Amino acid sequence: MGSARFSASSGSPNPRPEVESLHAYTAPLEGRRGLLRLDFNENTIGPSPRVVEALRAIPADQIAIYPEYDGLREAVVANLAASGLAVPLQPAQVGLFNGVDAAIHAIFHAYGDRGDQLLTTSPTFGYYTPCAQMQGMEILAIPYEGSHFRFPLELISTILQEQRPKLLLLCNPNNPTGTRLAPEQVLELAFAAPQSLVVVDELYEAFTGDSVMPLANFAATPNLLVLRSLAKTAGLAGLRMGFAFGAADVVDRLARVTGPYDINSFAVTAAFAALADQPYVDAYVAEVMLARDWLRSRLDASGVRYHLEGGNYLLIWPRLPPSEVEAALRAEGILVRDMSGKSLIDGSLRVSIGTTKQMQRFWEAFTTVESLSE
Numbered sequence: 001m002g003s004a005r006f007s008a009s010s011g012s013p014n015p016r017p018e019v020e021s022l023h024a025y026t027a028p029l030e031g032r033r034g035l036l037r038l039d040f041n042e043n044t045i046g047p048s049p050r051v052v053e054a055l056r057a058i059p060a061d062q063i064a065i066y067p068e069y070d071g072l073r074e075a076v077v078a079n080l081a082a083s084g085l086a087v088p089l090q091p092a093q094v095g096l097f098n099g100v101d102a103a104i105h106a107i108f109h110a111y112g113d114r115g116d117q118l119l120t121t122s123p124t125f126g127y128y129t130p131c132a133q134m135q136g137m138e139i140l141a142i143p144y145e146g147s148h149f150r151f152p153l154e155l156i157s158t159i160l161q162e163q164r165p166k167l168l169l170l171c172n173p174n175n176p177t178g179t180r181l182a183p184e185q186v187l188e189l190a191f192a193a194p195q196s197l198v199v200v201d202e203l204y205e206a207f208t209g210d211s212v213m214p215l216a217n218f219a220a221t222p223n224l225l226v227l228r229s230l231a232k233t234a235g236l237a238g239l240r241m242g243f244a245f246g247a248a249d250v251v252d253r254l255a256r257v258t259g260p261y262d263i264n265s266f267a268v269t270a271a272f273a274a275l276a277d278q279p280y281v282d283a284y285v286a287e288v289m290l291a292r293d294w295l296r297s298r299l300d301a302s303g304v305r306y307h308l309e310g311g312n313y314l315l316i317w318p319r320l321p322p323s324e325v326e327a328a329l330r331a332e333g334i335l336v337r338d339m340s341g342k343s344l345i346d347g348s349l350r351v352s353i354g355t356t357k358q359m360q361r362f363w364e365a366f367t368t369v370e371s372l373s374e
Contacts, residue, residue, distance in 0.1 A: 043235035044354030173310025
């Protein structure tokens with residue numbers, strides 16, 4: 001009989017060392033119902049009425065059986081094809097996940113090993129780090145450059161060539177800085193580093209048009225993987241529906257480390273309905289763009305420091321301590337995200353952009369709070 005490691009305090013088996021030293025990725029997501037949610041970059045008005053109708057029409061017996069995914073990959077391919085693709089996408093090149101978080105976890109589970117390197121940027125989406133840590137990977141987080149948070153292209157390119165990391169993970173546009181990298185540059189990075197899996201997290205691309213998908217040829221760059229979801233634009237954040245696009249063999253490797261029924265039947269039904277109502281998504285994105293321009297004009301006139309480049313969010317540096325401003329806004333029913341302690345953006349608030357009416361409400365409350373510092 002082999003010996004097992006046990007915890008002295010509880011008598012239970014010890015986890016892997018990487019898990020023992022890991023802190024769970026958590027976000028303050030409780031108590032948000034009924035408030036103006038400008039803290040997590042969600043769709044602020046809800047999904048298409050077609051989605052709601054489809055969910056209400058689900059028969060009771062469908063809840064009692066395991067979910068089925070037939071036709072969903074084909075619907076995703078058709079939706080992407082309508083926007084224009086240089087190379088047609090095949091259903092086998094589409095991975096389905098319980099939100100993009102699950103896709104990210106699968107990437108690290110399939111490709112990250114103890115001692116391998118993850119190359120990414122800083123600051124960026126916080127879930128990349130714990131996923132790398134749980135695999136025992138070394139993390140190379142390269143800071144964005146200057147007050148405008150420019151992408152460190154030269155340094156990233158050098159590290160790819162000299163250190164040959166297993167994974168390069170790019171959030172484009174980046175959350176929370178909004179930094180944008182042209183799709184041609186993303187493809188150049190992938191083409192020049194065939195030894196690295198280059199993962200592009202495109203959750204916010206609809207708000208900037210920086211997607212690599214229209215140009216991608218996964219036969220030429222089989223080391224490229226693109227992530228999308230229906231959370232930010234189509235309003236399905238609560239149901240969790242994410243996709244990974246890439247070479248069929250890469251998508252297959254991710255499927256091998258993913259549960260067979262991870263996506264529930266409600267998410268599948270909602271996804272079909274959302275993909276069938278692209279005009280709703282397009283109209284919401286257009287409204288956010290109008291609201292972004294309106295808010296930018298107010299910020300320019302006010303003299304408040306801000307940074308707004310890509311995505312449906314921006315950074316604002318209030319005159320008062322950000323924690324005080326966040327609390328005051330919450331008292332007015334408005335949620336924003338305090339970025340205190342984050343590298344390069346300490347002292348800022350991240351504010352999601354919703355409709356013009358919603359941003360008018362935010363601006364009125366924000367300027368009232370800020371006047372207390374005068």
